[in-house]
Amino acid sequence: MVKKNLRILANKKLIIFDFDGVIIDSKTNMSLAWNSVCRELSSKVLFTTYFKNIGLPFNEILKKIKFEKNFRSANFLYNKAALDNQHRIKLFAGAKKIVNQLHKKKIICLVTSKSRQRTKMLIKKFKLKFDYVFCPEDFSPFKPNPKIITNLKNKLNLNLSEIVYIGDMPIDRKFARLAGVDFIHASYGYGKKVKYGNSVRNLKDLYNKLFKN
Numbered sequence: 001m002v003k004k005n006l007r008i009l010a011n012k013k014l015i016i017f018d019f020d021g022v023i024i025d026s027k028t029n030m031s032l033a034w035n036s037v038c039r040e041l042s043s044k045v046l047f048t049t050y051f052k053n054i055g056l057p058f059n060e061i062l063k064k065i066k067f068e069k070n071f072r073s074a075n076f077l078y079n080k081a082a083l084d085n086q087h088r089i090k091l092f093a094g095a096k097k098i099v100n101q102l103h104k105k106k107i108i109c110l111v112t113s114k115s116r117q118r119t120k121m122l123i124k125k126f127k128l129k130f131d132y133v134f135c136p137e138d139f140s141p142f143k144p145n146p147k148i149i150t151n152l153k154n155k156l157n158l159n160l161s162e163i164v165y166i167g168d169m170p171i172d173r174k175f176a177r178l179a180g181v182d183f184i185h186a187s188y189g190y191g192k193k194v195k196y197g198n199s200v201r202n203l204k205d206l207y208n209k210l211f212k213n
Helices: 002-010 027-041 047-051 058-064 071-084 095-105 116-126 147-156 170-179 203-211
Strands: 014-017 107-111 132-134 163-167 182-186
Touching: 014 147, 027 047, 027 071, 058 071, 071 116, 095 107, 095 203, 107 147, 116 132, 147 163, 147 170, 163 170, 170 182
Parallel strands: 014 107, 014 163, 107 132, 163 182
Antiparallel strands: none
């Protein structure tokens, strides 16, 4: 299965990563942030309900789960709690190494539903190198709308066959499919029950296969 992924990556010029569940393990942070929202706004929506929809921008998740409280207040409370618990976010094993090594050889992009403020803080904290970073503030509509990939393709004068997207959730696969690019599933992430044809068990393994074989 990994060898198939390597064939996909061999001719790629642009590699696009999702953030949560692929590069960073932020589930505990998200849980604390969501529970803070529910506590402060007296909502009974469980974190498991919220978590099923991660990958979408925050307000889109609220719409999808039919959150009946004030969206602006929920945004403020979530971001505050997420920032207060930023120390709970960890890198997946090998993430920094593979991202920064790939950055020397390829064009590397990050597409995340996290706010730009928190994304910039985490990139700086973990010393990650990306050529492009896109958050919901940058594009509307956001992922899974393929506009981001289409714009990058045109800007960099690439063919779709030269682009690959790495994500962990069904929405990530949909994003890649709508854009017409190859997709690699991070099976170690949060969408573990979903089976895909091309997957990697962890980023460290992918790094070793790419640079040491």
